[in-house]
Amino acid sequence: DAKTTQPPSMDCAEGRAANLPCNHSTISGNEYVYWYRQIHSQGPQYIIHGLKNNETNEMASLIITEDRKSSTLILPHATLRDTAVYYCIVRAEPSGGYQKVTFGTGTKLQVIP
Amino acid sequence: DVKVTQSSRYLVKRTGEKVFLECVQDMDHENMFWYRQDPGLGLRLIYFSYDVKMKEKGDIPEGYSVSREKKERFSLILESASTNQTSMYLCASSLSGGQLSGNTEAFFGQGTRLTVV
16 A cells, blocks of 8 residues: 655644645555544544545545645534544555555644634 | 444553453454554554454564454454553454445444553
């Protein structure tokens, strides 16, 4: 699986959009970009994933650059409950076999009142 | 809702003890994983299993073993606990690739904070 690079920490004002960047310059054609977050004292939680098109769900939007070497997770209106560590992961979707999920150190997002 | 349940939230064990961490999932997932999480190091994969009785080493398997006798249960075993195994342990499960329904996101348990004294 390709490695990812994320800033260790970010602040965001409550109510504003939080834009979390991720670099994955060695991503290969069959690898997806996944985002998880981990709120303090809980297990990680899936947010969103995509391959090349931008994706949106009820939690967030994912913008992937055309060359797929980087992506941005957008929380449109950050709340205090969005304070968490956010992990960007790239991995292939296997056609029928197993896969392992490897996490990096993530970005600690602090939402400020 | 998918549920991944770890048997204990907090555990204190003595150096040299044999420790079992249990994880059960209720969604018939093929894949199960054990991670440990330490400050500044993020989540590191210890072992994973893609089927009953099958296991693969992750990035830091030394000092650990695993058991998957039933599809829903994945156990992490510390044969002889040491203080450097004090950590937060997280279990996860996911569908295998090739499934026609659902994506293969990983679902995590709440974690077990193990302290070895």
